[in-house]
Amino acid sequence: MIKKLALHALVLATVFSCGVKNQTNDLATDTPIMTSLDLVNIQDDKVNVVINPGRFIQDTVTYRLPRVVQGTYAVSDFGRYIENIKAFDYEGNAMPINQVDTNTWTFANAKNLDRIEYAVNDTFDQEEQGGIGDEVPFSPSGTNIEPKQVMLNLHGFVGYFDALKQNAYQIDIKSPSSFKYTSPLTEIKSTQSEDGAIKHSVFLANRYFEVTDNPMMYGETEVEEFMVGNIKIVLSVFSPNGVHKASEIKEIMAEMMQAQKQYLGDLNSTPRYDILLYLSDTQKPDSPKGFGALEHHTSTVVVLPEQMDPEALAESMIDVVAHEFFHIVTPLSVHSEDVHYFDYNNPTFSKHLWLYEGVTEYFAQHFQVYEGLIDPAEFYVRTTEKINTSRSNYDDAMSFTQMSENILEDPYKDNYANVYMKGALIGMCVDILMRENSDGQRSLRSLLGELSVKYGKDKPFEDDALITEITAMTYPAVGEFLNTHVVGNTPIDYGQMLDKVGLYFAEAEVETNYIQNAGELILSADPARGGVKFNDLVMNNSFWKDKGVQPNDFIKSINGTEVSLANANQILAEVYAWSSGKAIQVELLRGDGEILIDTTTTPTYTKAVTLLENPEATEAQKELRKAWLKG
Incomplete structure (x- = not known):
């Protein structure tokens, strides 16, 4: 395999260096799609792109930018960011273009089509402007184009031809030599201009999926x-x-x-x-x-x-990257046909978001307690918060498989974020059942290992057959749970499930953060004044109560930044990440007066019903808990 790939790369590099078409075989179906991005001549935050597909033998071809990209479960419509698209024949003459919809263009007389050129606008700017249309791509899936940095989520720059979905791509990126860059794609050629100011880097993607699956960063x-x-x-x-x-x-x-x-x-x-x-x-x-x-x-x-403070950034990176890294298990190694043969413009979705996102989120939390990065008490608090959030913010009686399969539609799309709450809890329950029925010898991890061996990254499973397969590979109790609470719409009795490992729910004082009490927001929108105020729950948050904050106190500014409904999510995300020892200034409005809280944060606590270890747990329950939490 390595020798074959090296030979392929050598051939491509040779063709590229000649600067002309290989006259013996220039058919589009048999040659890489030659793509170039110009990061040197950026104007108005736009990058010029050239697509050279090779010679077509059909009369009409279709070119698309993705409507949806994998992992987002939302419509992004990257075609909205394409401007001034042009097509040229082999004589350099302009050809007519028909735009079918937001993301799709067709080209008649395709036998004469030599190349397509267009400019790409970035998406980060559109977030401030409200977007072009109804939705703006989620930032990590978006694009940034500025003199100091270019975020190359390539699905925002490079599209695909319907007739060439499995073709290789050769991507030539021209950039200032001062730019650093990283890419998981194979770099097959690198050259510099005579004056050393400009660098050409050429990358190989074996099919369009690899184009979308390998983001790059260029710049400082x-x-x-x-x-x-x-x-x-x-x-x-x-x-x-x-x-x-x-x-x-x-x-x-x-x-x-x-x-x-x-x-x-x-x-x-x-x-x-x-x-x-x-x-x-x-x-x-x-x-x-x-x-x-x-x-x-x-x-x-x-x-x-x-x-963000270094401590807050560290905590966020641990939670976020832990989740993302575990995706090398699923969907990389275990995924359905919907994932493997993803259609970027008319996608169908797997029923098993509980597996892709839920199990991944569970692993991201469970490994921290299992490997000693957090103590069991912290894990219990996080689990309680997921239970409370899933019940209070989402439809707890909605079939998870039905939601997953219809995730872009109402009322299911409003429940998407529950995959990180109830989806993780589903993973937790399956893990406990696996350990209970095997005397602690098997687990959710071992099950994923078995599924990885059976399938792997190149062999998808059949969506409708997965739960039957898991049941056959495990125990009747696992199948019954999945059919009742994941396929079915029966809410999970977490008290009954967690009793198996000697845990129960009781009121206790628990550490929380500065915008919530164990998952419940202590802030509410105040549309009349265009901002945010504290609600009645603030009286149960020790930090703010000790500082004299009262319900209905309106937040004027935090650390010098005026708070409005427009920027509240951004500012409160920073407040959520505050850690003990941070110097803060919060201006409040109460009636006709202003109150300034100028202080340093200390740990904050609340009274809440949370998971605790049952002092009357049996030895069997304790042993199962030990197997589950490794301690």
Whole structure:
């Protein structure tokens, strides 16, 4: 396989260096799609793209940008960001173009089509402007084009021809030589201009899926590398104001990912994993606001606020990257036909978001307690918060498989975020049942290992058959649970499930954060005044209560930034990440008066019903809990 790939790359490099078509075989079906992106001559935050597919033999061809990309479960319509599209024949003459819809163009007389050219506008700017249309792509799936940095989620720049979905792509990126870049794609050629100012880097993607699945960062980025077992980790960080250093983040990631690798054991399937971190300057209006991450099979793009404290950034990176890295198990190694043969413009969705996102989120939390990064009490609090959030914010009686299959439609799409709550809890329940029925010898991890061996990254499972297969591979109790609570619409009795491991729900004082009480928001929107106020629950939050805050106190500003409904989510995301010892200034309006809270944060607590270890648990319950939590 290695020799074959090397030979293929050599042939492509030779064809590229000649600068002309291979006259003996220039058919589009038999040659790579030659693609070029110009990062040198950027104007108005736009990149010029040229697509040269080779010679067509049919009369009409169709070219598309993705409507939906994998992992987002939302409509992005990347065709909205294409401008000034042109087509040329082999004589250099302009050809007519027919735009069928937002993401689709057809070209008549395709036998004469030589190339397509267009400009790509970035999506980060559109977040501030409200977007072109109804929705803007989630920031980690979006694109950024500016003099200092270009975020190349390639699905926003490069499309595909219906007739050439399995063709290879040769992607030539022209950039200033001063730009650093990272990419999981194979680089087959690199040259510089005579004056050394411009660099051409040529990458190979074996099919369009690899184009969309391998994001790149170009620009003033910092790059660090380290090994986790036999996996090479490449960390790329763009901090526009130099607030955070890649070398510092590397230490956090290395410790966490070593624990992940130990947790996974042999359950890994990639020699390299890339982390692309874009830190958003929240003081700039055109900076991205959609904080979080988008997984790819062997990489992740993360967008977080640059203004976060180092401790808060570390905690967020642990939670976010832990989740994304576990995607190397599913969907990379275990996925359905809907994932394997994904249609970017008319997608069908698997019934098993509980597996792809839910189990992944469960692993991201469970490994932390299993490997000693957090103590069981913290794990119990996080589990309780997921239970409370899933019950209070989402439809707890909705079939999870039905929701997954119809995730772009009402009323299902409003329940998508529940995959990170109830989906993770489904994973927890299956894990407990696996351990209970095997005397602690098998687990959800071992089940995924068995499924990985049976399928793997190149063999999808049949969507409708998965639960039957899992039941046959495990125990009747697992099948009954999945059919009742995942296929069916019966809410899960978590008290009954967690009693198996000697846990029960009782009121206790628990540590919380500065915008919630154990998952319940202590803030409410105030549309009349265009901002946010504290609600009655603030009286149960020890930090704010000790500072004299009262219900209906209106938040005027936080650390000098005026709070409005427009920027509340962004600012409160930063407040959520506050850690003890942070100097803060909060201006409140109460009646006709102003109140300034100028202080340093201390840990904050609330009284809440939470999971506790039952002092009357039996030895069997304690042993099962020990097997589950490794301690």
